[in-house]
Amino acid sequence: MKGIVLAEHLQKYIAVAERFTGKNITLPILGNILIEFLDQKIRLTATNLEIACVLNIPAKISKEGSITVPARAFSSYLQTLPPDDKVVLEEKEGVLYIETNSVKSKVLTIPPKDFPLIPNIKKEKGIRLPVVEFQQGLQAVVSAVSTSQIKPELNGVFISYNSKDTIVTCAATDSFRLAEKKIFTSKNEHSDFSFILPVRSVQEIIHFQSQEKEVECVFGDSQIKLIFGDHEIISNTTTGTFPNYSGIIPKSFETLITVKKDEFIDAVRSTSFFSSKLQDVHVKVESNNTVEVHAENNEVGETTIAVKGVIQGKPGYISFNYKFLLDGLQPVTGNEVLISMNNESSPALIKSSDNSAYIYLIMPLKNI
Amino acid sequence: MAHEDLWKSILADIELQVSKAGFITWFKQTSIVDMKDGAVTIGVPNGFAKEWLQNKYHKAILHSFRNTSHTIKNVNYIITKPVDPNTEPAPVSIKKKREATDPVIKEAQSEIRELRVDPETNLNPRYTFANFIVGSFNEIAHASIQSALQNLGKSYEPIFVYGGVGLGKTHLIQAFGNEAMVKFPGTKVKYVTSEKFMGELLDAYQDAQRQLPQKMDALKDRYRSIDIFIVDDIQFLGKTEKMQEDFFHTFNALYEKNKQIIISSDRHPKAIPTLEERLRSRFEGGFVCDISAPDFETRVLILKMKANEKKFPVPDEIIEYIAHSVKTNIRELEGSLNRLIINTKISNSPLTIEEVKKLLSTSGNVKKFTTPKKIIKAVAEFYDIKEQELINQSRKQHFVKPRQLVMYLLRNELSSSFPSIGEYLGGRDHSTVIHACEKVTEDLKHNLNLEEELRSIKDKIYKL
Numbered sequence: 096m097k098g099i100v101l102a103e104h105l106q107k108y109i110a111v112a113e114r115f116t117g118k119n120i121t122l123p124i125l126g127n128i129l130i131e132f133l134d135q136k137i138r139l140t141a142t143n144l145e146i147a148c149v150l151n152i153p154a155k156i157s158k159e160g161s162i163t164v165p166a167r168a169f170s171s172y173l174q175t176l177p178p179d180d181k182v183v184l185e186e187k188e189g190v191l192y193i194e195t196n197s198v199k200s201k202v203l204t205i206p207p208k209d210f211p212l213i214p215n216i217k218k219e220k221g222i223r224l225p226v227v228e229f230q231q232g233l234q235a236v237v238s239a240v241s242t243s244q245i246k247p248e249l250n251g252v253f254i255s256y257n258s259k260d261t262i263v264t265c266a267a268t269d270s271f272r273l274a275e276k277k278i279f280t281s282k283n284e285h286s287d288f289s290f291i292l293p294v295r296s297v298q299e300i301i302h303f304q305s306q307e308k309e310v311e312c313v314f315g316d317s318q319i320k321l322i323f324g325d326h327e328i329i330s331n332t333t334t335g336t337f338p339n340y341s342g343i344i345p346k347s348f349e350t351l352i353t354v355k356k357d358e359f360i361d362a363v364r365s366t367s368f369f370s371s372k373l374q375d376v377h378v379k380v381e382s383n384n385t386v387e388v389h390a391e392n393n394e395v396g397e398t399t400i401a402v403k404g405v406i407q408g409k410p411g412y413i414s415f416n417y418k419f420l421l422d423g424l425q426p427v428t429g430n431e432v433l434i435s436m437n438n439e440s441s442p443a444l445i446k447s448s449d450n451s452a453y454i455y456l457i458m459p460l461k462n463i
Numbered sequence: 464m465a466h467e468d469l470w471k472s473i474l475a476d477i478e479l480q481v482s483k484a485g486f487i488t489w490f491k492q493t494s495i496v497d498m499k500d501g502a503v504t505i506g507v508p509n510g511f512a513k514e515w516l517q518n519k520y521h522k523a524i525l526h527s528f529r530n531t532s533h534t535i536k537n538v539n540y541i542i543t544k545p546v547d548p549n550t551e552p553a554p555v556s557i558k559k560k561r562e563a564t565d566p567v568i569k570e571a572q573s574e575i576r577e578l579r580v581d582p583e584t585n586l587n588p589r590y591t592f593a594n595f596i597v598g599s600f601n602e603i604a605h606a607s608i609q610s611a612l613q614n615l616g617k618s619y620e621p622i623f624v625y626g627g628v629g630l631g632k633t634h635l636i637q638a639f640g641n642e643a644m645v646k647f648p649g650t651k652v653k654y655v656t657s658e659k660f661m662g663e664l665l666d667a668y669q670d671a672q673r674q675l676p677q678k679m680d681a682l683k684d685r686y687r688s689i690d691i692f693i694v695d696d697i698q699f700l701g702k703t704e705k706m707q708e709d710f711f712h713t714f715n716a717l718y719e720k721n722k723q724i725i726i727s728s729d730r731h732p733k734a735i736p737t738l739e740e741r742l743r744s745r746f747e748g749g750f751v752c753d754i755s756a757p758d759f760e761t762r763v764l765i766l767k768m769k770a771n772e773k774k775f776p777v778p779d780e781i782i783e784y785i786a787h788s789v790k791t792n793i794r795e796l797e798g799s800l801n802r803l804i805i806n807t808k809i810s811n812s813p814l815t816i817e818e819v820k821k822l823l824s825t826s827g828n829v830k831k832f833t834t835p836k837k838i839i840k841a842v843a844e845f846y847d848i849k850e851q852e853l854i855n856q857s858r859k860q861h862f863v864k865p866r867q868l869v870m871y872l873l874r875n876e877l878s879s880s881f882p883s884i885g886e887y888l889g890g891r892d893h894s895t896v897i898h899a900c901e902k903v904t905e906d907l908k909h910n911l912n913l914e915e916e917l918r919s920i921k922d923k924i925y926k927l
Contacts, residue, residue: 124489144488144511209485212518214510270574317542318510331509334544339648343575373571416572440574460571 096132096160097185098302103178113166117143127163130240146296151325162204183341216315222285223309232265235276235426240294241269248335255289270455296330348435350411354404366390367417414460422456476527499537506543585654590637598761603756619750621724626754629794632727650690657700687716693725701737762786772924841923854889867899
């Protein structure tokens with residue numbers, strides 16, 4: 096096989112494909128990238144058997160063929176080439192010859208016969224989602240995904256679509272906190288659907304850089320294919336049912352706190368240095384429009400930071416794991432965050448003060 | 464299971480043809496899901512495995528199957544939930560998460576109850592209301608359980624269901640638990656047999672003795688945070704006072720919070736000897752209902768339903784014959800049905816009444832042996848009178864009632880003839896005996912107390 100491609104294309108996409116390779120002791124070929132020279136393009140495929148990518152790069156192909164190369168080594172090597180150079184790639188007897196103006200290299204390849212086959216999901220009607228909002232939606236909730244292996248349904252992000260209001264909802268929980276973000280899509284004919292994406296796949300999708308405005312989602316048998324223009328990501332979906340959490344969110348709250356988001360995040364971060372092994376920070380609300388964030392530790396000391404805010408309702412006191420708290424505050428859009436709570440042992444709700452597209456329900460620490 | 468073994472041998476065959484890496488990667492977590500009409504369906508863990516097996520190994524797999532069984536013509540692949548929960552976990556690289564599972568932190572952090580990860584209910588999903596047959600013998604118990612389902616915790620507190628062996632108590636209370644979990648997702652339901660409860664308590668005591676109070680605290684917490692508490696066979700609790708005390712505290716804690724408690728036993732709370740007064744009075748303060756033996760029509764219904772479930776059509780006359788001969792409990796009904804089914808499958812000939820008669824008579828109808836002497840002794844002891852008095856001529860009601868019971872028992876348990884019973888009990892006329900038996904039979908229909916007494920007496924007799 097033989098072809099010519101721009102170094103910067105190769106560098107960029109081999110680096111992306113490398114992220115999708117797998118470290119599998121039993122099937123070492125998963126650590127390789129499948130390179131196929133096809134009609135006027137080079138196709139890169141990588142997978143770890145849970146998620147896979149298929150990337151198509153424009154190239155001038157004179158002879159078709161396919162090989163696999165070790166991802167790590169190849170990617171690192173490619174980074175050293177000047178991006179503007181044209182790279183001539185030729186495979187002869189299992190060896191890949193790489194040639195630019197100034198560089199001549201040889202890389203040993205492994206034949207593709209053991210490389211996994213990527214399932215071909217028939218393209219029935221897919222749903223088109225805005226790429227940026229979709230990635231932001233996933234990013235907003237991914238921190239709440241559970242790491243415990245007992246319930247695999249919680250090890251991913253639950254994505255559901257409601258055809259009545261054409262809203263795609265992303266949700267995740269580890270039973271300590273629940274995050275949900277709604278994505279608004281344009282009118283379409285798609286019917287309701289829902290699936291659970293494993294967390295690793297979610298992370299790769301968030302990370303994937305695409306120029307496309309929209310991504311097309313196509314469903315297969317326990318799999319989903321995301322088409323970003325010329326490139327595709329295929330992922331397994333988790334079998335199981337995500338818990339129905341609509342009843343969990345309290346209907347009424349006794350205390351409503353509105354504070355400037357950045358100020359509050361800074362306050363939590365600063366006090367967290369003084370938190371104990373439990374990673375606890377305490378939030379106290381009196382009726383004089385000040386929120387006090389406090390933490391103490393026998394060995395280090397203690398600190399209290401006052402943040403101005405607008406308080407409605409009863410004064411209150413509640414403690415949180417500061418990491419969970421920060422996870423929930425970061426994705427809030429806008430300048431102000433609204434924290435609603437009941438008492439020190441009930442969950443509190445965090446959201447933007449002007450919209451409910453994103454909500455984060457967090458359970459407190461038990462006050463001993 | 465036949466499927467598992469078959470798949471194991473196929474895998475052994477394939478292992479020799481495939482590279483080790485390939486075998487481990489692609490064939491792990493595969494299993495036979497279905498096999499019928501010459502087509503085998505293999506379950507695979509994900510889309511990649513399906514694609515790979517279909518394209519690369521299909522020929523080898525099909526060939527292997529054909530070697531073992533010539534009837535297999537086709538192999539299909541579907542994606543199923545992985546069988547082994549110990550799959551290599553995806554390396555989650557979000558560092559903060561690892562710390563959240565630190566045990567110290569986990570202790571202090573509250574969880575969203577409805578999403579809590581350990582729904583250890585102990586319920587058997589097999590028991591549902593759908594396959595529970597209601598008849599006059601259990602309709603009150605069934606109705607009270609249903610009403611409790613509608614008004615959780617606000618109706619009777621507790622519901623105490625009692626009845627003999629194999630009559631459906633466990634089925635009913637477990638069906639309640641299963642239905643409650645569906646109707647009110649997020650409620651914490653716990654089903655225990657009193658024996659399991661006592662076991663857990665014992666464990667916790669032993670730990671507490673060794674200065675490790677955590678198990679006890681954890682146990683207390685666990686039990687006091689449930690919403691629906693179902694206890695089966697509570698009569699065993701009567702054996703230990705300390706257990707009763709602990710149970711009492713748990714019971715009270717839940718009772719105060721208006722949580723639904725359902726209890727089952729083999730007898731009325733009054734009839735559980737050594738049951739603490741406070742527990743007894745609390746049980747009686749709720750709703751006590753019994754499940755008696757099913758009548759003929761219901762037995763027929765039950766048999767029909769069970770035959771349907773097992774997909775084994777049984778002719779009506781055979782069902783009626785079984786319903787006639789097995790009057791005691793539902794388990795025996797099912798047992799007889801099972802015997803029939805297996806026999807038919809082995810002998811491959813259709814069922815006839817004669818065969819059924821033979822089967823049922825030689826099978827478990829082990830007559831419990833007793834003697835007239837034992838019966839008299841048991842009754843005399845129960846009513847605290849002298850055996851001589853039963854045989855005497857006295858017509859005092861004090862003695863007449865027990866005497867009539869003895870006659871009834873001699874007739875029913877030993878199938879003695881009326882004249883011989885009369886002879887045995889002081890030379891009485893056989894018509895006296897007939898009258899006595901009829902009277903007792905009639906009384907039993909209205910008088911619950913009498914039923915209780917009779918049951919206890921029978922227990923006594925067979926223990927002598």
